[in-house]
Amino acid sequence: MVNQVIIGSRDSDLAMWQASWVAEALQQAYPDRSFQIKGIKTKGDNILDVALAKIGDKGLFTKELEAALLNGTIHMAVHSMKDLPTQLPEGLDIGAVCEREYPGDVLISRNNLQLADLKKGARVGTSSLRRRAQLLHYRPDLQMVDIRGNLNTRLRKFKELELDALVLAYAGIKRLGFEELITQLIPFDICLPAVGQGSLGVELTSTDTATRAMLAHLDHRPSRTAIAAERAFMQRLEGGCQVPIGAYSQVEGELLTLTGTVFDLHGQTMLRHSITGSAVNAKQLGIRLAEVLIDHGAEKILHQARQEFGRYDK
Template sequence: MSKTIRIATRNSPLALWQANFVKAQLLKHHPSLSIDIIGMTTRGDQIIDTPLTKLGGKGLFVKELEKAILENNADIAVHSMKDVGTQCPPGLFISTIMARHNPFDAFVSNDYASLDAMPPNSIVGSCSLRRICQLQKHYPQLQFTPLRGNVNTRLQKLDDQQYDAIILAAAGLERLQLTQRIRVEIPPEICLPAIAQGTIGIECRQSDQRLHEMLAVLSDTDNTICATAERTINARLQGSCQTPIAAYATLQNSPTNHSQQATRTLHLKALVGTPDGRLILSAAQSTTIDADMTIDALLEKATTLGNAVAASLVEQGAAEILATLSTP
C-alpha cells in the first residue's frame, strides 16, 4: 500500500534543497511513496533586519514546522540541525540524523583571497556570535558586522559592496551549487564549527512507528554519534544562538593489531567565548568506540563524552560567561 508523506520545510532555497534531497533519498528506498513538500515562511524568515540574538534565537526557524506536524498538517520536518534546539516539543523527536556534509565555514569575498589578506578595518559580514567570537580573536584588526537573510541575499549584499567579505557555511554553498564562491574553507583551528553544522535531521511524531521504520534507512550511525556528542554540549550548557558555543566531534580509526574487532576513537572539542573574542575557553577529550557496541551503548558513550567536555568548560568559567550573555 502506498503512503503519502508530507514534508514541512522553510521556503528558502537552501531549506527546499534539503527537503528535496530527503525526498529523493526516501524514494530511492521506497519508490511507491508519494511525497509532498509543504513550504512555509517562518518568523525567522520574515524578520531579516534584526539579529537573531534579539529575536529569540534560531528556534524561530523551526517552531512553525513543528506546529504543522503537531496539528497533522505535515508528517515530518527537515531541518539543518545547527538550527535545532536540544529539546523538541512533547510528542515530537529527531528520528533521523543523516550523513554529515561539509561541517566547516567558508570565507567568501570578491576582492580578497583569505582573512589574512584583508587590510585593517575591512568589513566582514556575519551574525553568528560563534564565528565572530573566534575570528575576532585571530583577526582583531577586522570589523565584524551583522548579516542576515538567506544565502543568495547575503551574497547579493556582498556583491553590492556592503561588505568586503562574508562568512557562510560551506555546506550551504555546496548544496546550492555555489562552490565557486568559496575562496577558502576556514580550518577548525581558526573557527570551530557550529554544533551539528552540515547535518540534516528529520523530525516527526513519536507515535508514528511506521514512519520511523521508513526513515531508518536514511540514518547515519557515525554522524548520529558525533551529533549526539556535540548536541550534549548545548544541552549541558543550555546554549542558543545567543551564546558563542562551538563543538566538533570526529570518529577516527584506531590501530587494530589484526584484531577482528576494530576500535575507533571519538574525539570531541568544544569552546565557549565572549562575543568580543577576548576570552575563549576550550576543552577536548576522547573515548574509544568498539565495533560490537549497540546503538544505545554508542549514544550513551557519546553523551558521556559530551557531558565531560561540557563539565571541563564549566570548570574553566563557561557558566559565568553564559550568565553574562543571558542577562538583559
Template structure:
C-alpha cells in the first residue's frame, strides 16, 4: 500500500454509499496498491426534508459540504450523481472521471396502476423534481403532483402507505439498490426527458491534485463524459434557476452526439423542445440552448429566475 490513502467524501444515504463503494471497488481494481477509504458525511440537502428541494437551494445542497471537505483536505475526491452537480463547478474543482452511464430513464412506480396514463383523474403523484412535474403535467394536467423528499427507501415506504397513487424516481437509483422489481413502467424519453447527467456517477477533486486526477481518471468513460459535457453545456447556457424545469439527454451515434433538450413551466403549460446533433459536445449544447432561448424560453427562464430570486432560493 502507498502511505497516504485515497479518501472519498460521500453522503450517507444508501444510494450515495452504494455509489461510493462502487467507485472504491473500481479504484482498488485499477490501483491495487492504493488504500481507498470512505469519509461519510451528512449534507444540508439530507437534513432539510420538510420543504421542496427547489425552495431550499436546489440539488447543489447535496454536494457543497463534500466540496468543502475536499477544499479543506479532509477528503481527496467526492462521488456524486451527476444530476446533482451544478452546471458550473466552484473555482479550483474538476471532474476527474465520469463512469459508464446506467439507465437514464425515469421510472413510474405504483402498487395499483400500470403507468401514468392509467392513473384516475386527479390522482396523487409524488416527485421531488420540477422537471418531472413539468413533463408529467404537460401530458396529464389533471394530476395532483405532491412533493416527495427523502431517500429511496423512504419514498417507497410513503407509496406503500398509500400517501401517493404513484411516484416517479430515477430508474438508475432503483436498479442500483436492488429495487428494479418495484418499477412498474419505464417512462419513454419522449414523455419524460431525464435530468442533465442522470444515470452517471461522477468523481470530483481539486484541479491541482495531480494524484487524485490520475487515480480517478483511470475510471473515466469517454462516451459518458462527452454526453454529459453536452448536457451540462446546454444547462449552463440556459442559466436556469432552482425553479427552472430543464431536461437534457445526449447519446452517441457513431462519431456524433444527438442531444435532446426541454425547458418548461412548472405547470407543464409551456414546453420548449429541441434536438441537435454534432461532434463537439460543448458546441451542440450551446447550439440547442440558443435555439430554445430564441424560441421563447428566454422569457420563461427570466420569469423563473426573478421568482427564484424573490423567494431567496437562487
C-alpha cells in the first residue's frame, strides 16, 4: 500500500479547492496516509483566446491528467464531472462520484436584477453554448458575450467589460465563497445544467484496487446513479460539453426522473422531454430519453450546431 498518495488536479483556484476537499476527506478517513496535490495545466487552461467549442471538447480539461494517471505520475485525478468525456481512455475508470452540490446555473448581475428584469439587449457573459442557447430561447433579445478563463478571471472580465450579467455554475461560486454575488438561481425550466454539473469525479487506473478501495469512502451512490443517466443520455446523442445539450436527473427512493434538452445555437429550436423509471436502470433511461429526442430531430439540430460553429485546430 502506497503511503504517499498523489492527487492530480487542474491548477485553477477552483480545481485546487476541489482537489483539497478530496484530500481532506481522504485524510480524515485514512490518517496514516499522506496526500499530496499535483497541479497540472490542461489544453483548455492554455488556450484562452478561442471559444471552447472551436477547440474541440474531447478531454479538453482532462487529457493531461489522464496521461499522468497512465504513466504513474499520480494515483488519482479530481475532475468536475461535467468535464469528463462520456468515453474514458482504455485503462481508466471513475473510482468515486462525490455527493452532488446544487447543479444549477446562477445569474450575477448589476443592480441585483433577475433574468426577466434585465434591460432589452442586455449583454450577458457566458462561455457555454448550452447556457447561450437556453437563455436566448427565454430572452431572444439578449446579447451573449463569450468569456473564457477560470472563475476569478470571468468575474474580473464581467467588471472590465461592463457587462450587464454573467452566468456561472452555482457549485463553483459556492466553493470559492462568492455566494453573496448571486442575484438569481436560474430555474431549471429556463436553463438545464450541463451533464454532471455540481459533482466531482475521481478517476483512477482500472487495475489500482488499493486506490479504488480508498475512494469507496467518497462515492455517493445517488449522485453516481443520477449522473450515470445523464452521461448515457449525452453519449447516445454523441454530444459533449460544448454542444447545446442540457440534462438533470433526480433520484427519489427507487425512482429516477431525467429531463433532457437539445437546442440550436440560437435557442430558436428546442427539444425537451422527461422520463421516469427505476433508478436501477439509470443508463437505459438515459439512452431511452436520447432516442425520444432523436426521433424528434435531435441529431439534425446537433449536426447543424457543430457545422455552424466549426472547429479550431492547433
